[in-house]
Amino acid sequence: MSSSNSFIDRHYLVLRRLHSISGIVPIGLFLFPHLTTNSSIVWGDATKVGGVATFQHEVNFIHDLPALFLIEVFGLWLPIIYHAAMGVYFARSGRTNTSRYAYQGNVRYTLQRASGYIALVFIFMHVASLRFGVSFGGLMPGFDPNYAASTTAEHFQNGLWGRFAAVFYLVGVMAAVYHFANGLWTAAITWGLTVTTTAQHRWGMACAAIGAGLAAAGLTAILGFTFLDVGEAETVEKEMLQMKSPTASASGPTEN
Structure with a gap:
């Protein structure tokens, strides 16, 4: 059977739209x-060491949600796997259904592919940790959900990789945000919602605003953990x- 009759070729438009919507x-x-x-670590309850109480709450x-594992598998992990797999295929094959708009050769298309690869690696490492x-050799934090803020802050401040861990997170988060915001713009083209140049420009401005807001939230969170007082945060978390559980041990966070 020739490659032109492959499953992906026969269902290309459907798979492309599923890839678009799953993103x-x-x-x-x-x-x-x-x-x-x-980011609530910064803007949360100011009476509890920044937003430690808000963030821990x-x-x-999240961790008390019933069937959390199933929610993660079917609500996040499987869509991410599909989106990533098809995204890599489309990127490597160079196929696109937006050639009419001369999009493939421009800077946005290149950045979309690059940010997708970076975000894929980052998300995998983030979830695995x-x-x-x-x-991953101390690059990713040893997270204790009962001491969420202090263990994250401890890693960013005193982990094996030092402040580079925070920089790594910043790059990963910004890549994910750009990939999403720019993906919103291209999705409108994929679905035929923004046909004219004017419509694409207006939607592009809206997507840029969405991306800027998410980027600000991500940057706020990383800076908040980087400069958080770990000891005071741990005190709030112990309380x-x-x-929550009077019989629970208050000996401190568990080391992974």
């Missing part, structure tokens, strides 16, 4: 609550853990 729902939309929650809420304790 927005649920993956892209997840960035809004995720980065907002993380949100982490507790937070959910399964893989540290919250004791209130």
Whole structure:
């Protein structure tokens, strides 16, 4: 069977649209609550060492969700795997359905591919470290959900990689944000929603604003953890853990 009759070629438009929509729902939309929650370390309850109490409350809420693992698998991981696999295929094959708009050869297309590769590596490492304790040689944090802020801050400030870990996170987050915001712009073309140059320009401005907001939230979160007082944060977390479970140990965060 020739390559022109492959499964992907026969269903190219459908797969392309599924790839487009999976980058927005649920993956892209997840960035809004995720980065907002993380940035609460700065804008949260000012009476509790910055936003430590607010951030810990949100982490507790997430980890107390029923069937959390299933939600992650079907709501995030499988869509991410599909989006990443098809994204790599489309990038390597050089195929695009936007040639009508002379998009493939411009800077945005190149940055979209580069940011996609960076975001893919970062997301894999981020999930592997937070959910399964893989540290990648100390580059990724040893996260304890009962001491969410202090363990993250400790890693950014005193981890094996020093402040480079924060820089690595910054690059990964910015790549994910750009990939999503620019993907919103191209998705409108893919779905035939912005046909004219004027429509593309206006939607591009809206996408840029969305990207700027998410980037600001991501930067705020990283700076917040980088300069957080680890000892005071841990004190707040111990108090919250004791209130949540009076029989729980207050010996401090667990080392991965």
